[in-house]
Amino acid sequence: MGKRGEILQSEIFDLLRANAGPLSAYDVMGELRATKPKIAPTTVYRALSALTDQGRVHRLESLNAYMACQCDDHQHESILSICDDCGTVEENLAPDLLAKLSGLIGQSGFAPSRHVVEVHGTCADCGPGRKPT
């Protein structure tokens, strides 16, 4: 086996890439139901889990949602900036900052394995001095 799973993963990855903002697991399932009316949460979660393990998809812990990695190299941890107005998320790379973070935490003997760094706020397009339509 394995074949069908990879197809599903690609399908989900494309779906997330095509979307401007992040999608919840159930959003993804809703989209998939268009072609696979009987797909179950477990199946979707398994695929999302595989994708996040691969680094092709990021999970937004503070939103319970998922987005496609915006970079070509999927072997990195990201800093995600989330606009609370329009919902768009930008991915920022800052290995040095994450290293500094690990160093700081490591001083007390803690061994970091995974960083969750998400910054909420308003993006340039939604920022102050801009009025809603």
Place this chain on the structure above:
Amino acid sequence: MGKRGEILQSEIFDLLRANAGPLSAYDVMGELRATKPKIAPTTVYRALSALTDQGRVHRLESLNAYMACQCDDHQHESILSICDDCGTVEENLAPDLLAKLSGLIGQSGFAPSRHVVEVHGTCADCGPGRKPT
């Protein structure tokens, strides 16, 4: 009104303080049911929300759980290190690092309002070179 709410908040705060690790909202509700058998989720969430607004309680986004702030001054954002083995969470203050983070993100015109920084790993007590009991 307002009085009964503040009492409940203190009760929850004490409960969280007494606990070594973070508690989920429903954990908290379970404890509260000992004295208030009919307390509802909404009530608990409202109190937790007030407490987090005050900075007396931190929400762990990656665990869907809550913990009492370990510092006396509750007017700060924290970096939380979470041991995936034993579940204990340490609070680290690093205003300079958060400022650097804001600066980085701000370069693209993004205006940060809230930082979520959670580091998973293993704490000094659970780290490598230590075998389970």
Place this chain on the structure above:
DNA sequence: TGCAACATGTAATACTATAACATATCTAGC
């Protein structure tokens, strides 16, 4: 008193995620 504003209580339901077990597919060795 009466009412406006707001805090709290209550019930129902929506959203997110996993457990447990059944079924299908693949690979290796015969």
Place this chain on the structure above:
DNA sequence: GCTAGATATGTTATAGTATTACATGTTGCA
């Protein structure tokens, strides 16, 4: 090819997290 064991996938049910909508109580002030 066939069987057995390992692994991936499908299916059903349920657990865990959070909010909506509306009812009721409380306060302060005209």
